[in-house]
Amino acid sequence: MTVKGAARVRTRIVSLSVAIAAIAVALFGVPLGLGLARYAVADEGVALQRLADLTAAAVLTDLAHDRIPAVLPVAEPPGTSLALFDADGLLAVGDGAPTADRDVMAVLAGGGPRVAERGGDLVAIVPVMGEHEIVGAVRAAHPVSAVYTALVPLWLGMLGLAALVLAAAWVIARRQARRLAQPLEDLAVLAGRLGEGDFSVRPARAGLAEVDALGGAFTTTAARLDDLLARERAFSAEASHQLRTPLAALRLRLENARADARAHPGADVGTALDAAVAETERLTRTVEELLRLARARGGDRRGPVDLPAVLDEVAETYRPRLAAEGRSLELDLDGSGEPDGVPAVVGSRTAVEQVLAVLLDNAVRHGEGAVRVGLREVGDAVAVDVGDEGPGFANGKPERGRPPGPGAPPDGLGTGTGIGLPLATRLAGDQGGRVVVSRESPPVMTLFLPLDDRDGG
Structure with missing residues (x-):
């Protein structure tokens, strides 16, 4: 495995690990951020309704005696607007349109309190109840954008935490990639030495079951190749020793046939030649079988x-x-x-x-x-x-x-x-x-x- 190839393996491991961590963070963080925003909006709606209820209780006495309050209580938090409408839907005091919108009219008609988003504002409307009838309605409004703006520090904190998680995943992934890739790189080096004829190579244990299994197979292969090479080397020596006598016998047969042919021209040497051919075939078979025995196991x-x-x-x-x-x-x-x-x-x-x-x-x-x-x-x-x-x-x-x-x-x-x-x-x-x-x-x-x-x- 080359340095470039090893770097590519490590990069893939790191990239995959960081990608998985990013997906996990996104799957957890995005719903959490959205849920936090919905919770903040709902909580703000409850707060506006509470403010509207308190304001309605404060103006009830004046409206019951047909008086218009001079001022309304100070709205909290800043940016919240309050408006008091009479039973006819006309703005009595506060910030708002001169006439009531359909939400206010629905509350004046007995529709009960309601919270809704209208025109970028979060609106809470509650009726002002007299002894026997509805004498007015209080409308409290707050910009939804202000709610989201208040969430920005929390969202930034979540993004920072996500960045820390990804950085930690990157560091851990680099260490794990090095731990996983190093044994494979070592095996690649040993495989190169094995290819050059060094059958004594033995990989060290990596502590990883799969890699150790690969190393064990590598060790077994090296040992088998070493044994095979030793058998092949022994074959050259053993075969030469074993073939001396058959070759000598073959030579003797041929020399006898030549001597007979010279001593008796025209003599039939076919039998001697047939015996020589048979001996040659036996020698060929012997070489093949010796080679097979050298490669075979007991x-x-x-x-x-x-x-x-x-x-x-x-x-x-x-x-x-x-x-x-x-x-x-x-x-x-x-x-x-x-x-x-x-x-x-x-x-x-x-x-x-x-x-x-x-x-x-x-x-x-x-x-x-x-x-x-x-x-x-x-x-x-x-x-x-x-x-x-x-x-x-x-x-x-x-x-x-x-x-x-x-x-x-x-x-x-x-x-x-x-x-x-x-x-x-x-x-x-x-x-x-x-x-x-x-x-x-x-x-x-x-x-x-x-x-x-x-x-x-």
């Missing part, structure tokens, strides 16, 4: 595996090389004691094939004499024993591993076994099995694989 693509078929296929790769060295490869596929053959194991065929290839390659490269591969059933697992007639682990060769001892890793496979045995150990563990040193001299290494639960019961 337990993926597992199913029943036909061990004899896998052993036959792997053995065909190593027999030419052993034969070229005057050595043999013996397969004992009947050691399980099962009348129907070796029970099926569960795992990935490619992974099992690669483990067996590592064990056979170890025996071919560092062993002596015949290489023997046998199968036997052990409890709920099948054991594949790979041995040769060499001195074994007692000679201290690092490529063959070291026997268990104080501080040694489990299963007797040390860290100095090169690329092959660590690969075999990891792949076997992914399939729920393990690789162990069964005998040190002559050496025998054993692959244990779990039986398929669906096999035979």
